[in-house]
Structure formats: C-alpha cells, structure tokens
Amino acid sequence: MFKQRLIEALAIVAIIILSVTGGVIGYLATNFLLAIPVIGAIVWVVLSIVAVFIVALIICGSAVRLHDAYREHKRVKKDAEEETR
Numbered sequence: 829m830f831k832q833r834l835i836e837a838l839a840i841v842a843i844i845i846l847s848v849t850g851g852v853i854g855y856l857a858t859n860f861l862l863a864i865p866v867i868g869a870i871v872w873v874v875l876s877i878v879a880v881f882i883v884a885l886i887i888c889g890s891a892v893r894l895h896d897a898y899r900e901h902k903r904v905k906k907d908a909e910e911e912t913r
Contacts, residue, residue, distance in 0.1 A: 858871075
C-alpha cells in the first residue's frame with residue numbers, strides 16, 4: 829500500500845514538473861518567435877482573431893443557455909396553467 833502511494837506521489841510530482849517545464853519552454857519559444865517582427869505580427873493577428881472567436885463563442889453559448897432556460901420556464905408555466913384548469 830505504501831509503495832503504491834509513493835509511486836502515485838512521484839507520478840504527480842513528475843506530471844507537475846513536466847507541466848512547468850512545458851510552460852517554460854512554450855514561453856521561451858513564444859518570446860523568441862515574437863522577437864522576429866514578421867512572425868510577431870502574424871502571431872498577434874492570429875491571437876487577436878482567436879480571442880474574438882472565443883469571446884463570440886462565450887456570448888453565443890450564454891445566449892443559447894438563456895434562450896433554453898426561457899423556453900423551459902415557458903413550458904413549466906404552461907404545464908402549471910394546464911394543471912390548475
């Protein structure tokens with residue numbers, strides 16, 4: 829039992845170390861690429877487009893959930909009115 833928990837703890841530590849290492853490598857690679865003017869401009873344009881689409885998806889998702897909640901409310905209200913008749 830102790831051996832299994834030790835292996836699990838070491839696996840978690842290894843995953844954390846790999847995540848941090850990947851983040852640092854990604855950060856350094858991004859900074860290196862952004863230092864090149866042409867690539868930096870392309871990256872900023874792509875990131876801006878992606879950000880706009882993400883915001884649009886969040887807004888559309890919220891609107892769809894609001895619409896679904898309204899339809900459910902109307903359905904429940906209609907069912908309640910039918911039961912009272």
